[in-house]
Amino acid sequence: MKTRLLNLIKIALKAIVLNKMRTLLTMLGIIIGVASVIAMLAIGEGSKKSIKDQISSMGSNMLTIRPGSDMRGGVRMGSSETQSLRLDDFEALKEKATLLAYVTPQVNGSGQAINGANNWPTTIYGVNPEYLDIKVWELTDGSMFTNLEVRTAAKVAVVGQTVVDNLFPNGENPIGKMIRFNSIPFKIIGVLEEKGESNFGQDQDDIIIAPYTTIQKRILAIDYIQAIVASAISEDKAEAAVDEITTILRSQHKLGVNEQDDFNVFSMDELIDTFSSTSEMLTVLLVAIASISLLIGGIGIMNIMYVSVKERTREIGLRMAVGAKGGDILVQFLIEAVLISVTGGIIGVILGFGATFFIKSILGWPTIITTYSVIVSFAVCAITGIFFGWYPSRKASALDPISALRYE
Numbered sequence: 469m470k471t472r473l474l475n476l477i478k479i480a481l482k483a484i485v486l487n488k489m490r491t492l493l494t495m496l497g498i499i500i501g502v503a504s505v506i507a508m509l510a511i512g513e514g515s516k517k518s519i520k521d522q523i524s525s526m527g528s529n530m531l532t533i534r535p536g537s538d539m540r541g542g543v544r545m546g547s548s549e550t551q552s553l554r555l556d557d558f559e560a561l562k563e564k565a566t567l568l569a570y571v572t573p574q575v576n577g578s579g580q581a582i583n584g585a586n587n588w589p590t591t592i593y594g595v596n597p598e599y600l601d602i603k604v605w606e607l608t609d610g611s612m613f614t615n616l617e618v619r620t621a622a623k624v625a626v627v628g629q630t631v632v633d634n635l636f637p638n639g640e641n642p643i644g645k646m647i648r649f650n651s652i653p654f655k656i657i658g659v660l661e662e663k664g665e666s667n668f669g670q671d672q673d674d675i676i677i678a679p680y681t682t683i684q685k686r687i688l689a690i691d692y693i694q695a696i697v698a699s700a701i702s703e704d705k706a707e708a709a710v711d712e713i714t715t716i717l718r719s720q721h722k723l724g725v726n727e728q729d730d731f732n733v734f735s736m737d738e739l740i741d742t743f744s745s746t747s748e749m750l751t752v753l754l755v756a757i758a759s760i761s762l763l764i765g766g767i768g769i770m771n772i773m774y775v776s777v778k779e780r781t782r783e784i785g786l787r788m789a790v791g792a793k794g795g796d797i798l799v800q801f802l803i804e805a806v807l808i809s810v811t812g813g814i815i816g817v818i819l820g821f822g823a824t825f826f827i828k829s830i831l832g833w834p835t836i837i838t839t840y841s842v843i844v845s846f847a848v849c850a851i852t853g854i855f856f857g858w859y860p861s862r863k864a865s866a867l868d869p870i871s872a873l874r875y876e
Contacts, residue, residue: 481807487776490772491772491808493768494765494768494769494771494772494808494812495765495808495809495811495812495815496765496768496812497761497762497764497765497766497767497768497812498761498762498765498766498768498769498808498809498812498813498816498849498852499765499812499813499815499816499819500761500765500816501759501760501761501762501763501764501765501816502762502812502813502816502817502819502820502845502848502849503816503817503819503820503823504761504820505755505759505762505820505841505844505845505848506816506817506820506821506823506824506837506841506842506845507820507823507824507827507835508751508754508755508757509751509755509837509838509841510820510824510827510835510836510837510838510841511751511754511824511827511833511834511835512748512750512751512754512755513751513835513836513837513838514828514833514834514835514836515750515751515833515834516748516751517834517836518834529569529699529700529701529702529703529705529706529736530602530603530697530698530699530735530736531568531697531698531699531700531706531709531710531713531733531734531735531736532695532696532697532698532733532734533553533557533695533696533697533698533713533717533731533732533733533734534553534694534695534731534732534734535551535552535553535694535695535730535731535732536552536728536729536730536731536732551690551692552721552730552731553692553693553694553695553696553731554692554693555573555693556720557693557696557717557720557721558571558572558573558693558696560716560717560720561696561698561713561716561717564716565698565709565712565713565716566712567700567701567705567708567709567712568698568699568700568701568709568712568713569601569699569700569701570598570601570602570698570699571598571696571697571698571699572595572596572598572599572602572680572696572697572698573594573595573596573680573693573695573696574593574594574595574599574680574693574694574695574696574697575593575594575680575683575684575688575690575693575694575695576591576592576593576594576683576694577591577592577650577683577687577688578590578591578592579592579649579650579687580649580650581631581634581635581647581648581649581676582635582647582648582649583635583636583645583646583647583648586634586635586636586637587635588630588631588634588635590630590631590674590675590676591674591675591676592625592649592675592676592677592678592683592687593675593676593677593678593683594678594679594680594681594682594683594684594687594688595677595678595679595680595697596615596618596679596680597612597613597614597615597618599677599697600612601699602697602698602699605660605661605663606660606661607626607658607659607660607661608659608660608661608662609641609643609658609659610626610643610656610657610658610659611657611658612626612657612658613625613626613657613658613678613679617679618679618680618681619681620681621679621681621682621684621685621686622679622682623652623653623654623655623678623682623686624654624655624656624657624678624679624682625647625649625654625655625656625657625676625677625678626656626657626658626659626660626676626677626678627642627647627656627658627659627660627675627676627677628659628660628672628673628674628675628676629659629660629661629662629673630671630673630674630675631673631674631675631676632659635647642656642659643656643657643658643659644656644657649676649687650687652686652687654676654678660673660675660677680693698713700735706735706736707735709735710733710735713733714729714733717729717731762848762849762852765809765812765852766809766852766855766856767856769805769808769809769852769853769856769857770856770857772808773801773804773805773856773857776801776804798862801857802853802854802857802858804857805853805854805856805857805858806850806853806854806857807853808853809849809850809852809853809856809857810846810849810850810853812849813845813846813848813849813850816845816849817842817845817846820837820845821837824837
């Protein structure tokens with residue numbers, strides 16, 4: 469049995485080698501299909517990791533609490549119109565939460581930052597000193613304001629690099645300099661490290677950070693807070709921290725069992741899952757499009773096997789006349805089909821690795837080649853060879869030896 473199989477493989481290889489150009493053209497669909505699938509999966513996996521890393525750089529354990537919708541006079545108000553978060557809520561979380569490492573109130577407003585003749589439209593955020601720990605953000609120069617400066621509503625600020633570049637275009641050191649934001653003077657005491665543009669197209673360095681008390685009183689003239697930002701003690705405790713926050717705030721707001729929350733708690737995991745699922749859908753779509761080449765390649769294999777059966781009808785008849793069985797003919801042509809398919813798969817994998825390297829090094833797109841993409845590609849190639857090679861092989865094995873010998 470083993471000797472017979474080896475002989476069949478040798479015959480199949482000889483038939484392939486005798487028609488090198490035709491075989492190569494037949495392989496093209498498989499080669500392009502496999503290379504495309506590997507490259508598309510690499511792009512998909514790379515984009516998912518890039519999104520996760522980008523969001524994690526914003527604070528992997530970060531939790532955000534915002535006002536929820538509210539009912540007023542039988543009319544449901546939007547979250548932007550409610551004022552359900554107060555400093556008491558922040559104090560309650562600070563005191564009672566056991567799964568939070570850092571907590572800060574947050575208020576923000578947009579306006580014009582001015583330094584002499586230079587001005588720049590930007591956003592100012594009012595927070596406490598723990599904000600940098602939550603956002604995993606360092607300073608390149610100067611220092612963060614203190615809790616004492618928060619309590620006294622000091623007019624001090626920490627600025628992002630984009631603000632520095634636009635307000636101090638001549639390269640002077642901004643530390644200690646005075647700027648104005650909507651006519652309110654602020655002394656710059658620190659400069660944030662550069663974070664660049666986020667995956668969402670937002671310039672993370674276009675920011676001014678100041679004590680939340682200062683922004684409440686001098687910029688926005690409000691006594692409530694727009695959000696609370698916190699950080700869980702660890703990434704795996706984030707979901708438990710969400711439940712703990714919900715329990716504390718429901719108690720703080722005296723909500724009944726049947727009453728809806730008047731606040732929303734968001735974790736970074738939810739954001740990561742949302743963008744990852746979107747990325748996966750796009751990857752599936754791209755792979756489906758790339759797989760069309762595999763289908764075309766399979767049809768090419770079926771076509772060439774039909775041609776091969778026609779061309780070698782007399783050979784088949786001769787082999788059957790000297791004792792070859794129909795099963796031997798079937799296996800021989802199946803081996804040819806699988807060899808063409810798998811060889812095309814190997815070349816496609818090499819080409820896929822090359823395309824992925826080109827995409828990463830030349831285009832700068834994040835890519836990750838996974839083991840399963842290579843395994844799946846090989847499995848698909850083998851299945852394609854068997855599936856599309858079966859019918860022509862079955863037809864060859866069913867030939868009548870006498871009719872085959874008479875075939876011109």
